[in-house]
Amino acid sequence: MDMNEKIPEIFAQQIFSEDVMRARLPKDVYKSLLHTIATGEEIDAGIADVVAGAMKDWAIERGATHFTHWFQPLTGVTAEKHDAFLSPVGHGKAIMEFSGKELIKGEPDASSFPSGGLRATFEARGYTAWDPASYAFVKDGSLYIPTAFCSYTGEALDSKTPLLRSMDAVSSAALRIVRLFGDTTTERITSTVGAEQEYFLIEESDFKARRDLFYCGRTLFGAPAVKGQELDDHYFGVLPPRVSEYMKELDRELWRLGISAKTKHNEAAPAQHELAPIYCTTNIAVDQNLLTMEYMRKLAPKYGMACLLAEKPFSGINGSGKHNNWSLATDTGKNLLKPGKKPAENKQFLLFLAATVKAVDEYQDLLRISAATAGNDCRLGGGEAPPSVISIFLGDELDMIVDSICCGSEYLKQDTKYMSLGVPSVPKVRQDTTDRNRTSPFAFTGNKFEFRMVGSSQNISLANTVLNTAVANSLTEFLEVLEGAEDFEAALDGLLRETFRRHRRILFSGNSYSKEWEAEAKERGLSNFKTSPEAYAHFTDEKNVALFTRFGVMTETEMKSRREIFFESYRKIKNIEARTMLEMTVRDYIPAVSRYVGELSASISARRGAVASADVSCESDIVEKLSALLAKTYTAYGELQRVENNAVKKATDEEAAFYYKDSVIPKMEALRRTVDAMEVLTAREAWPVPTYGDITFRI
Numbered sequence: 109m110d111m112n113e114k115i116p117e118i119f120a121q122q123i124f125s126e127d128v129m130r131a132r133l134p135k136d137v138y139k140s141l142l143h144t145i146a147t148g149e150e151i152d153a154g155i156a157d158v159v160a161g162a163m164k165d166w167a168i169e170r171g172a173t174h175f176t177h178w179f180q181p182l183t184g185v186t187a188e189k190h191d192a193f194l195s196p197v198g199h200g201k202a203i204m205e206f207s208g209k210e211l212i213k214g215e216p217d218a219s220s221f222p223s224g225g226l227r228a229t230f231e232a233r234g235y236t237a238w239d240p241a242s243y244a245f246v247k248d249g250s251l252y253i254p255t256a257f258c259s260y261t262g263e264a265l266d267s268k269t270p271l272l273r274s275m276d277a278v279s280s281a282a283l284r285i286v287r288l289f290g291d292t293t294t295e296r297i298t299s300t301v302g303a304e305q306e307y308f309l310i311e312e313s314d315f316k317a318r319r320d321l322f323y324c325g326r327t328l329f330g331a332p333a334v335k336g337q338e339l340d341d342h343y344f345g346v347l348p349p350r351v352s353e354y355m356k357e358l359d360r361e362l363w364r365l366g367i368s369a370k371t372k373h374n375e376a377a378p379a380q381h382e383l384a385p386i387y388c389t390t391n392i393a394v395d396q397n398l399l400t401m402e403y404m405r406k407l408a409p410k411y412g413m414a415c416l417l418a419e420k421p422f423s424g425i426n427g428s429g430k431h432n433n434w435s436l437a438t439d440t441g442k443n444l445l446k447p448g449k450k451p452a453e454n455k456q457f458l459l460f461l462a463a464t465v466k467a468v469d470e471y472q473d474l475l476r477i478s479a480a481t482a483g484n485d486c487r488l489g490g491g492e493a494p495p496s497v498i499s500i501f502l503g504d505e506l507d508m509i510v511d512s513i514c515c516g517s518e519y520l521k522q523d524t525k526y527m528s529l530g531v532p533s534v535p536k537v538r539q540d541t542t543d544r545n546r547t548s549p550f551a552f553t554g555n556k557f558e559f560r561m562v563g564s565s566q567n568i569s570l571a572n573t574v575l576n577t578a579v580a581n582s583l584t585e586f587l588e589v590l591e592g593a594e595d596f597e598a599a600l601d602g603l604l605r606e607t608f609r610r611h612r613r614i615l616f617s618g619n620s621y622s623k624e625w626e627a628e629a630k631e632r633g634l635s636n637f638k639t640s641p642e643a644y645a646h647f648t649d650e651k652n653v654a655l656f657t658r659f660g661v662m663t664e665t666e667m668k669s670r671r672e673i674f675f676e677s678y679r680k681i682k683n684i685e686a687r688t689m690l691e692m693t694v695r696d697y698i699p700a701v702s703r704y705v706g707e708l709s710a711s712i713s714a715r716r717g718a719v720a721s722a723d724v725s726c727e728s729d730i731v732e733k734l735s736a737l738l739a740k741t742y743t744a745y746g747e748l749q750r751v752e753n754n755a756v757k758k759a760t761d762e763e764a765a766f767y768y769k770d771s772v773i774p775k776m777e778a779l780r781r782t783v784d785a786m787e788v789l790t791a792r793e794a795w796p797v798p799t800y801g802d803i804t805f806r807i
């Protein structure tokens with residue numbers, strides 16, 4: 109790492125950015141491409157060859173020999189297949205070639221990607237299509253072209269396609285809304301996202317020493333360490349030197365790719381950290397978040413560490429999430445969720461606010477599903493992360509404004525308050541009109557909403573696809589009332605009042621982690637899907653199919669396939685976890701404890717042999733307890749094996765997923781309890797794997 113590099117010089121060095129396009133493309137081609145990027149309209153096929161040629165030359169200068177269509181199949185991770193630019197021209201010679209056709213379209217074999225029954229294996233063909241709105245980039249000797257991925261029959265098999273469609277949907281609807289407020293210059297409205305990413309860094313040797321970590325990304329066993337996060341001394345604490353070096357390199361690598369990594373700090377749990385980028389257009393933010401996760405994982409071994417992105421790597425301490433900050437912005441740079449100085453009078457803002465409140469209330473189930481994974485189930489509702497009930501926190505000032513709108517009373521603006529710390533040299537600070545609420549799953553944070561439910565390892569596409577589409581739906585319904593209204597002001601006021609009144613139940617400012625809220629939410633009729641399978645079951649509910657098909661974001665077939673894939677991946681993850689537990693139990697824990705009990709027993713005999721009256725009560729007691737626990741462990745092992753075998757036999761993924769939730773997980777928990785009980789009684793050196801204390805405090 110060259111620390112003398114100037115950041116502005118290396119920033120975006122590896123991406124085929126607008127600046128590069130301007131410098132390298134003929135003017136008309138550049139303009140046409142820019143138009144496509146700005147409007148989302150179809151690319152002019154005639155310019156593709158020119159763009160491809162320029163991209164290739166630029167990439168080769170950066171060491172690229174290959175290109176790849178980079179896509180997001182429904183595995184949750186990205187996929188790539190590399191082709192060399194190389195093209196033999198006879199006589200033992202070759203040139204480097206890259207055509208417009210190769211840029212625009214790829215034909216990977218789709219048969220090994222999840223399709224949820226969309227595609228029989230004999231229909232193996234799939235297509236990737238260039239997303240010009242997300243910059244191509246060079247890394248590891250290849251030119252990466254962000255693409256959408258679909259089946260031979262044209263159904264989306266990826267996360268990007270529905271997201272792009274949802275961005276169009278919200279843009280069209282929002283554009284018509286701003287026109288009603290007299291905006292004639294905006295041409296496109298984009299949803300913007302900044303994804304704060306939490307992660308853990310642990311010693312690589314610890315990672316390799318535990319099969320639960322390297323197969324499942326999280327621990328499936330482990331007694332709590334003596335010290336957890338109770339002293340709150342890790343949060344915002346001094347960065348350990350090795351972590352700091354790692355973060356510096358991570359920042360630089362991301363900057364090169366044009367990802368504006370901005371904030372980094374230690375998070376609440378020991379060994380936990382966070383990185384936040386500056387927000388950008390949603391599809392780019394998604395791509396960038398995927399690259400950020402990739403680099404987090406990839407760089408860690410260079411520093412002798414492993415990066416864990418699982419939602420709950422360790423029980424008993426906080427897990428990791430992703431705060432999906434979301435807003436809408438015009439191409440003229442205006443944030444539509446910015447309240448301004450007088451929010452009560454800013455009707456356009458209030459309308460977008462109302463649209464979001466309505467969207468979140470009406471499609472709470474879809475939002476919940478967008479954050480539902482086997483991994484995130486271990487975190488949500490854990491008293492550290494949002495509960496499984498969706499609600500919105502608006503903050504004091506907006507709460508009062510909404511109250512006054514609902515009651516038809518006048519809103520009296522609070523005076524700006526300044527806080528003095530009683531130290532004259534410390535400047536007075538202006539108090540925000542609202543405090544933060546860390547427990548809300550969906551919080552308004554000044555000029556954007558923060559959806560905090562998404563899991564740390566997830567692709568954030570679905571969450572944003574749901575948000576964009578649901579808000580597009582609210583706006584479209586508003587347009588039916590507002591466009592053509594005789595008295596616009598009156599129609600607008602009536603609409604705001606009616607919308608806030610109808611959807612007020614989703615607003616909640618109290619402690620979302622509390623039991624009382626769960627009960628109250630039930631009374632309010634809010635949905636509460638505690639586990640992923642329960643949530644998935646609702647994905648294709650009539651109203652949800654109606655929403656996505658109305659805006660052409662997903663067809664019913666695409667939704668059904670996704671529903672299948674949700675269950676399928678849940679089943680597979682739980683199956684791997686159960687088998688990992690079984691394997692670790694008989695091959696790691698039982699042999700180790702049995703050996704240790706043998707040693708203690710030998711020591712008892714030896715001591716008794718040497719001194720007949722020796723007090724061996726300590727060893728005897730431990731031998732007795734561990735022997736009982738060994739037997740209990742073996743019984744729990746047998747139980748887990750039995751239910752796991754049943755799970756494998758379930759005919760459908762949906763059935764299996766529910767069976768895992770209801771019958772297998774309880775047996776996994778029971779097995780864990782007895783193994784963890786053995787851990788605290790077994791000599792440190794006899795324990796076969798690194799413990800929680802070792803892992804979370806070593807770096």
Ligand code: ADP
Pocket residue numbers: 300301302303304384385386387388433434435436443553555556
């Ligand atoms: P907070 O203190 O509320 O967490 P920050 O300013 O630290 O707010 O921002 C958190 C994240 O939200 C960052 O990634 C930031 O870029 C992003 N963000 C800020 N404004 C917007 C916006 N208008 N749309 C989307 N994300 C935004």
Ligand code: MG
Pocket residue numbers: 304431558
């Ligand atoms: Mg935040």
